[in-house]
Every structure is written in C-alpha cells, then in structure tokens.
Amino acid sequence: MVSHDHGIWWCGGVFAGGVIAERLARKDVRWYMWLPALTGLICVPFMVANYMVAGAYTALIVSIIPGILFNVYLGNTLAMTYGLVGLRMRALASAILFFILNLIGLGLGPWVIGLLSNQLAPTLGQESLRHAMLYLLPAMMTWSVIHFYLASSSLKEDWANAPD
Secondary structure (H helix, E strand, C coil), X not given: CHHHHHHHHHHHHHHHHHHHHHHHCCCCCCHHHHHHHHHHHHHHHHHHHHHHCCCHHHHHHHCHHHHHHCCHHHHHHHHHHHHHCCHHHHHHHHHHHHHHHHHHHHHHHHHHHXXXXXXXXXXXXXXXXXXXXXXXXXXXXXXXXXXXXXHHCCHHHHHHCCCC
C-alpha cells in the first residue's frame, strides 16, 4: 500500500507542477525553472525532518510534502528540454535527459547511499542508513535547487533563440 500511495503523490507532483508552471510561465518563462527550485527548497527541511523523527507514522506524515514536491521538476524539465531544441532533436534530447537522470538517480544515488551507510555502520549500527540518507539527500536536493535557479538565469534568451 505504501508504494501505491507513493505513486499517487508522484503523479500529483508532476501534474500539478506542470499546470502551475504553465500558468506562471505566461508572465515569465523562467517560472519553469523557478518552480522546481522553490519546491525543492521547500522539500529540504521536510526531508531532514523525515530522517530525524522517531516514529514510522510521523515519518510517513512528514514525507508527504517532499513526496509531492520533489517530483515537480520532471514535467518542467521535460517541457524545457523539448522547448529548447528543434522538433527533430526532441527524441535525442529526451534520451540524453533520461539517461542522465537514471544514471545519477537510479545508479549513482543508491550506490553512494549504500556506500556511506556501510561506512557509518560500525558507529551507528542500524541507524546508518537513516544517517546516510540524512547526510546526502537534503544536500543533493539543495544542489538541485541551485542548478534550477542557475538555469533560469539564461532561460529567457535561450527560449527566444530556440529553434522551431
């Protein structure tokens, strides 16, 4: 049941992020990058709290906010990827984007967390995985926020110069 609920939050974040960004971008295209930066920033304290709380139910409740918000980036990133390349380059751009997302998110991320958890295990025991996620995931989300914000700095010009 938990994984099913996670899917609902994931879809809600992607969909709502796209709808909200689309409305805000009518005034300024940089909202496509500002919105993931803002929602990522909001996620960070909830992510920290999620790994710090003692009870499983409290952790589940605290994880709802990041569960929704950390997926806002996906629709916006895809929209910008497709919008900034020509029609004939969209498939390749999408392939490169998903290759990088999967290489880092599904490949490197779990491996690094496992590695750090193993390093922390002699001192933290069963708590090593929690601490590995506490040390790495909010930091990576903050790094992501910085890059979304930096991407917004040239987005107006890039959007204007994008091929049809």
